[in-house]
Amino acid sequence: MVSTTEPQRKLIIQIPCFNEADSLPVCLAELPREVSGFTQVEWLIIDDGSSDATIEVARAHGVDHVVRHAGNKGLARAFMSGLDACLRLGADVIVNTDADNQYCAADIPALTLPILEHQADLVIGARPISAIEHFSPVKKALQRLGSWVVRVASKTDVPDAPSGFRAISRAAAQRMMVFSDYTYTLETIIQAGQKNLTVVSVPIRVNADLRPSRLVKSIPSYIQRSIVTIIRIFIVYRPFRFFGSIGIALFSVGVLIGLRFLWKYVSGDGEGHVQSLILAGALLGMGFQTLLIAFVADLLSANRKLLEDMRVKVAELSKDD
Template sequence: MLLLIQIPCFNEEQTLPQTLIDLPRTIPGIDRVEILVIDDGSSDRTSEVARRYGAHHIIRNATNRGLAASYARGIEECLRLGADIIVNTDGDNQYCGADIAKLVGPVVEGRADIVIGDRQTAKIAHFSPIKRVLQRLGSLAVSTLSGARVPDAVSGFRAISREAALKSNIVSPFSYTIETVLQAGRKKLKIVSVPVATNAATRESRLFTNIPSFIAKQLKTLILIYVMYSPLRAFSAIGLTLGLIGLLPIARFVWQFAQGDGAGHLQSLVLGGVLCVMSFIAFAAGLLADVVSRNRQLLEITLEKVRRIELAQDVQGNAIEDTGDGSDTPISLRARS
């Protein structure tokens, strides 16, 4: 069984060495542990440091594409390399490498498809009170919408089975953490959380630059993914809300009209009518969006099958190249850009 530990990096020359040193090289139930570094267009020596400190595979984005895109590219590369389990961690040494065994255990035992490391943020000293509150509220919202209890939904320290990785599709340009949990809940994948330790902060978070921006981006991602996978429910909620609000001024007009004073309250009838029309439009939009969502599900099924075919072809191609050119180094172990 092959475990690949992927590390998306952007200018992590200073922190990456300790991150790589702390990673375990042997884990119970795992035959082989390899490390993949995704250099997201760094301007420093991140790739050189990764190679020096034992990374087996290095891929580099020509430009900085962001965390979500780098994570997605890493997943694709891990699948191509034949990973049975993929662990994602950060290059800033935030997470304790020794806890990777905790993450991998439930996947190896078949008890989980995805295991997320719970940082227990209430105990982290460098987390501000407002950051702890936001993390708790965000995780509660994600847990509610996904149908799985996830105490630390934005934790990037997680293990993913090969099957779960094949089913994942990242569309968010900001961060993959929330999207992958909501997708997993929608696809009935088993999510488990385990407590993990964290190391002292080595730098400021690049995602949590300021509170308003962070909240806006996370809310946008949450709403987008929820509407994408549950459009009928989302638009029905909007339509029902508008309809109920619209009935109030209509009821007021009817009451006044019954009292013989309806002529002076036509504006209530107009407002109620507009809101009811908007409610109908929301319901109609929900039906159309649900049709689009079902088409998306078919496309995801097709994409998964195409992935499996391409990966099978890659395995055959690599086997031919590795035995046909006389080289001692397999093609799949060479750094690529």
């Protein structure tokens, strides 16, 4: 029996779902109803426009809350809908996991412990990527690349950034905003790093593969989407570095070509190298314009951060009212 002097904390475990009627029972059978440090543990699924019996299966297996999308909005939107619902339901900590039972639910206490001990705002479950047999070498390489990009952009030390098994404090969840329609995993870590939230990783176990990944429909498609996601991450969260690097590169090449023409001209051989002067002028102009874009993009990024802070403050005021 829970002591009345123990802090009242609610944990909600959310599961984004899209046509998961077959795998969901296996996943739900593993979820805990009691987790150390929490007085309430509830389950929530986000039905992302399923056409099968996902909702009926969820309710039959004791899911407490169901959020429904009228159509398929994608994993990132399902994740954010879940966070919003969990906050409205009074969650102190939110755990996100997948409906394919990829992650070992017995590791949820280890995932939430750093938050309970006030050592983290966001906890990422780090899978043993190299030991997962059903991951192809290409997918493993892309996982490592994505994690490296996130570490550079967020200034955090996350070994498995694409992992969807994560625990989020209430304060961190209130500050999350996902712009990508494809996946939330990389973007949320970068946001946490920019907002000075503490991000840590804990090792977790994985279960046997129940079905192929919905995100990885084919290796070429996965590579294309991963590259686009990585580029968008740098544009949105490091705009000055992204456009500034391009601008400096163009400007530098223009200067070098211009100096080459100037040397030829001083040596009396400039008449046959007018095309170098034209190219240098074009590169210098492009570099200067790109640097201007870098400053404008940086101002827009600062404005976005202010709007996100206003959103959090409005949410806090609404809760107080």
